[in-house]
Amino acid sequence: MERTTLDLWVGIFIAAGIGAILLLALKVGNMSSFNGSNTYQIYAYFDNIGGLKQRAPIKSAGVVVGRVAAIALDPKQYKARVTFNLDRQYQFSKDSTASILTSGLLGEQYIGIETGAEDAMLKPGDTLAFTQSAVVLEKLIGQFIFNKAGSGNHN
Amino acid sequence: MLEHLDRLIRKTGHAGIDAIWRLGYAGKFMFLTLIGSGTSFRRFHLTIREIYFTGVRSLIIIVVSGLFVGMVLGLQGYETLQRYGASSSLGVMVALALVRELGPVVAALLFASRAGSAITAEIGLMKATEQLSAMEMMAVDPISRVVAPRFWSGVISMPLLAAIFNTMGIFGGYLIGVVLIGVDEGSFWSQMQAGVDLRYDIMNGVIKSFVFGIAVTAIAVFEGYDSPPTAEGVSSATTRTVVTSSLSVLILDFVLTSFMFRGA
Known part of the structure; x- marks a missing residue:
């Protein structure tokens, strides 16, 4: 040949x-798709997740450290139970705060984690105690109008 | 009147049974092709030769159309995105559209009309000029000698062609978006990298083009092998190849997309 x-x-x-x-x-x-075995899962309960989607990024100080694995409604507390897939190389303290934030005015929603002061770290399967729900624009506007009307009556 | 109806029912039944029969025959044919595939890997130069005719000769049409599809995506995407002040997302839009959908599908459609029709016509003519029967007389299995190398060459070529199409398309989008219109180059690439996931987007695109390659070449070799050994038969088989494989690419694309991208 x-x-x-x-x-x-x-x-x-x-x-x-x-x-x-x-x-x-x-x-x-x-x-870095955070789907492999190099992740650990923790849970968090939110009163309202707004427009959060599966696979939304989880950021700490703006750096992507994981992704949202699953979102479900907890039928007992009527809260949203969000499963986080976090990269194993990043550890957060037990009293970390997770809040749902929006990138830009019309951007996608993501989760921001701020670590706390405690020395003990979150272990796989733990539940975050401190969460902050998504801001619902309609409620905010409603509150604003209500306050305006209230202050108007006093004067 | 009754006689007319009778003939209609007969005709429908005949066509139905014929279609099922053909399907079973195609299944047997595919099975025999897979069984006889050993030759196309043991004597790999047979497959190399077919890759040259199906893959290499399709390069020009794939490269040129990929470039132009990417350039159109750049223009149209910019036009729409800048209404929302999101023109920096042009990169991710062009890349996702190409990698997920347009790359595999358009490359497969071009491949079906460029290479699939050629495969059908070649095998059909071999049958019409009794080359296949001559091979059988010499105790050479035409399925493993003629059909299997063509089948595998298509299966190997298709993902590579789709990847080249994607790359050229992204380059075309870059040419129009960054060089011509002046979208910021840094945000073009960085948003693309942030928005395109290796496993979710690129791997699924490659799997799609692989499945399309199997579908298109399987239809092409079967139509050629099954064509009536006349000039008219070969020409209608070639037409059927292009029509059937284009349709099955589009239908398979819907099925695969609904499995892969459910939109969470």
Whole structure:
């Protein structure tokens, strides 16, 4: 069997195809998808999650440290039970606060974690004690109008 | 009147039974192809030769159309996104549209009309000129010698072609968005990297193009092998290949998308 120019062309084609896949993987996509075994799960209860979605990022000081794994309604307390998938290399204290924030005015919602002062760290399967719900714009506007009307009557 | 109805019922039943029969025959054919695939890997130069004809010769159409699809996405995406002041998200929009949907689907449609029709016409002509029967006479199994290398060459080529299409499309979007319109280059790439997930988006796109490759080449080799050995038969088989494989790509795309991207 001898080498032909046909083999060369096929070689170029396959190299270009694999190169394209690698380029897509390295340049276009992000490797850190937090789906693997290098994560641990903790839970948090929120009164209202607003528009939070599954796979929304969890950030601490703006750095992505995990993703929302699942959202469900707790049928006893009528609160939303959110499962966090956190990267194993980041540990947070037991009295950390999780709040639902919005990136920009119309952006997607994400969870911000602020670590507390306690020395003991959260273990896999723990539940966060301190949470802050999403801001519902309608309620905020309602409160504002109610306050305005209230102060107007006094004067 | 009654006679007319009678003939209609007969015709419908005949067509129905014929379709089921053909489906079973196609299943047997696919099974035999998989059984006879050993040759196409043991004598890999047969498959290499077919990769040249299906994959390498499709490169030009894939590269050019990928570039233009990406450029159109850049223009249209910018037009819409800048209404919301979100033109910096152009990169992620172009990349997601290509990697998830347009890349695999458009590449598969082009592949079906460029390579699938050629495979059908070639095998059909081999059958019409009795080359396949001649092989059988020489105790060479035409399925493992002719059909299996073509099938595997398509299955190997399709994901590579789709990846090249995606890369060219993203480059086209970059050309229009960053070079021509002037979207910030840093936010174009960084938002793309933040928004495109390796496993969720890119892997699912590759799986899609792999499935499309199997579907398109399986239809092409079967139509060729099953075509009536006449000039008319080969031409209608070639047409059927393009129509059936394009339809099955679009239907499979819906099915796969509904499994992969449920929108959480």
